[in-house]
Amino acid sequence: MDLAIVTGASKGLGYEISKAFLQSSFEVIGLSRSMNSNMNNFKKTQNNVYSHIQIDLCDIKEIEVKFKGIVQKIITKQPKKVYVINNAGMVDPIERVGYLEAAIIEKAVQLNYLTPMLINNLLLKELIDYEIEIIIVNVTSGAAEHPIHGWSVYNSTKAAINMYTKVAGLELESNMDSKNKMIGFNPGVMDTYMQYVIRGSKQDAFAEINKFLDYKKNNELRSPEVVSNALLNLLFQTELKNGRIYSIKELL
Template identity: 70%
Template structure:
């Protein structure tokens, strides 16, 4: 049985991705800082195929400790494929340069950019001696390619993860490896992140009315629809290393 590792698995897109994978008969290791009733229920119902681990992805030492255990599990089980969905992320701080909180800058950079790089590096390094195919998905955003007032931190971290994906994919192709590393832009979804965006101050975020209209006009896709499109891509299509896939091209 193939195994998937999903970060930010307790809610939103990460939770829906985990559900879709389980229903596709893929074992899931879900990671998040917190849990909830849905995750508890799902873990009990699918205890042979779903495991949830609590982790602070802003803590490098905790990432390394937790992933040592995950890596040992992968070595023991020897799945043919390992899917890694780096989904966890935060849009905060939404604020103009000169008004930002330094601690929030550090936290966002760690969660959105550094944590996925550490995870990807650990897995490729430690699993190199084993005959496992690794498929890495770095969840990105259209904000990686468009300047948005008040989003200098989020924009730059997503642009950075895109470049990480491009370069890592190039390296895999040059090394003639079977591993795949891609990016995935899920577009605008009806999640908690959108609630955070709509709660921003207008002077800190000039486009807030546009995002209020997305919700008002029913333009936000459901995470369930987006997750199914992503899993269909992973299971049924030939992936291009280093490519950034967009939900707009998949549905």
């Protein structure tokens, strides 16, 4: 049985991706700071092919310890493929430069940028000697390429993860002995908690807030279920190009 690892699995897109993998007969390891009743139902109804790891993805030492345990599980099970979905992220802090809190900047940079790098590096390093194909998806955003007032931290971390994905993809592609892939995926605007946070911003901190209020008012937000299904169709039906940033707009 092939295996999927999904960060930020307790809600929104991460939850729907986990559910979609389970429905496609994958074993799923979900990671997040908390669980919910729906995830408990996964464990009861999916014959123990779903497991949850409670983790603070902003804690480097905790990442190293818990992912070493994940690596050992992978080695024991020897799946042909492992899908890694780096979905966890945060749009905060939404505020102008000069008004930002240092602790929130640090947390956002860690979660949006450093955490995927650490996870990817650890898995590729520890599984290099095994015949296991690793397909990594770094969830990004259109904000990576378009400056948005009040989003200096989110914009820059997503731009950084895009360039990281392109460089890592280039390196993987140049290794003729490797089948591993790394891509980016821009899910577009979805009806998730992140949009709720955005709509709760202050006008002076976020000049485009009315645009995002209109997304909700006019039913222009995609459901995370639709987006997760599009992602899995991409992964299962497309010959992925290393380092490419795929967008939901080209998949629907």
